[in-house]
Amino acid sequence: MFLQVVFILSALLTVVSAVMVVFTRHIMYAAVYLLGSLIGVAGLYLTLGADTLAATQLLVYVGGILIIMIFAIMLTGGQDFMKNSRKSFLQVPFMGNVKTYVFGGLAALVMGSIGTKLIMNVADRFSEHSEMLSYQSTIEVIGEALVTDHVLVFEISSVLLLGALIGAATIARPIKKQ
Amino acid sequence: MIPYNFDVFMPVVILLFVGVAMVVVALIAAKIFRPHNPNKIKNQEYECGENPIGVAWSVFNVRFYVIGLIFIIFDVESALMFPVVTVFRRMRDQGMGGVVLIEVLLFILILLAGFAYCWRRGDLDWVKSYKRPEGESK
């Protein structure tokens, strides 16, 4: 039952935060709701037994990407980020046409069916598993795979990071005034 | 490949909720005992006794952003290295020590090359050095 409770809480956190990211007007609040969403995803990884992935999510996303995003908001917002300067969902141009509504309708259908399944799942399995399930710890498996079977991925990722580092440093450099 | 129970996560989740609950309960409890006398001058931000002038954030320094970018690259690198250093000793005991050593060294050296590039181009400096002549590119 612990797993069900954690799953419902994490899923709620993820979905509600994601919805709030889209619908809120203040851009800093959107970044904070994104934090909630990313923590919810880490919780979802926990329920699947992927402890390495959950810890990676916390370290990279929460500790790094979110801080970068907030720095970027401050860099590009100027004086306006303190006010509610984002337009509401329906006022943004090209948001009210047929494509959007069709896509939105399909997404609502998918979410509705997932929600129904969730509720039925909870009602079903309330007292089934009272013993704790077991999972295999993944960090050693991933480590072995990264150096034996998937070593090319490992090395290419380092080259990718090198490219990102040089590209980011070049783009963020101040422009030479000539 | 040690089997673990999901029990090991229970204290983590409980402790996170207890932490949030502690702050919320303490603030609500304190609300009962606190005085509440708002006053126009008390509610201003503190600027050494004068009235605050201007908005709080006037100029953003791009070097915060550059430091953040370099950090994120090394953060992803360490997240990738965590599983590898965990199995390094075991791989060496199984006889694959040389191969894994070369892979790890290759990974680190490629990133160190990028780090050296940033160092040389001055991205790691916090302030522009006064010794450099004005026309040199950064």
Add this chain to the structure above:
Amino acid sequence: MEHTIVGYFLQFEIMKNLVEMASSTLGFNASSIIAFIIFLTASLILLLIAATIGGLGTFAERKISADMQMRPGPNRVGPYGIVQMVADFIKLFLKEDIVPVNADRFLFYIAPILAIVGVLGTFAVLPISSGLIISDLNVALFYAVGISSLVGLGIFLGGYASNSKWSMLGGMRGAAQIVSYEIPVILSMFTVILFAGGLSFGAILENQSGGPIGWYLFHNPFTFIAFFVYFIGILAETNRAPFDLPESESELVSGYNTEFTGMRYAFFALAEYMEVFVVAAFASALFLGGYKIPFNIGGDSLIGQVLQAGMFFTKVALIYYVVIWIRWTLPRMRVDNLMTLCWKYLTPIAFFNLIGSAVWIYYFGNKSMWNLIFS
């Protein structure tokens, strides 16, 4: 269940009888409900211990700094002034909560919560003794580093939310500092993990023995240097002097703390002192042998657990004393010196340690220097 405190308690006959009794009254297997109750109690006790340690930290800081400056320190409230921390807490509890008019209310509320949650999350994996470790996660170190980055986010949002120039600068500098110094800290941890072969504290501590020869500090020169890199890194991570620019008392009034009053300020201060305790505990577990007693006196019995917990708290107290000592001895660093120290000195040294340790493991396996010299 084996890797948690519940697994330790279930060894005793009393607990097994209790579980059977509960199962028979409730109808289904009650072991997980009992586990939940034990975890909840342990978490609440841990919360109490954490708050006490935070309070003792403030008291210890005032007394030790007074001792170094040849003055008595707080000595009126209770014997030797030890009730001072209760008096401080009551004072902060009763202060008025002023939220500036132009501040961001939502972020103002959230910032202390993020700071406290970030620190309390790491308390779940503290290696207090071999049986009393609350949860012996397999990825304990990885998880602890990840969740303590929430504290940096809390500081940043606190500085931003106050809408005051001092706070904004303090918050930005705090975030940049915490974020930069995570790299040498993680790389120093890698040096130890290479030798330990695992990320859980059980794996790290089973290779160290009680006497100083067995500690990872004296295992080989690379871990020796890594300890000092780690120590400087954690001074910067927790915003302790000489790296306390974000809350520098003479420059920025009080940095990101400026507009927080009463209990909100108490939570930020508590988070800082608790975080020093946690990183000192990790330093002692990684490099100084944690809870291990020389010659393994007491073994795994109850007496042994108590002795081990005592050893743990002693080592952490020693490191805490050194952290406070450094604060009142060294002047504050300038922000560009701080960044230069991190990126141009500590990170290359940490990489050098990592490469050296990897080569050491390849040639010598897990043998320490003493094994090589004396055999």
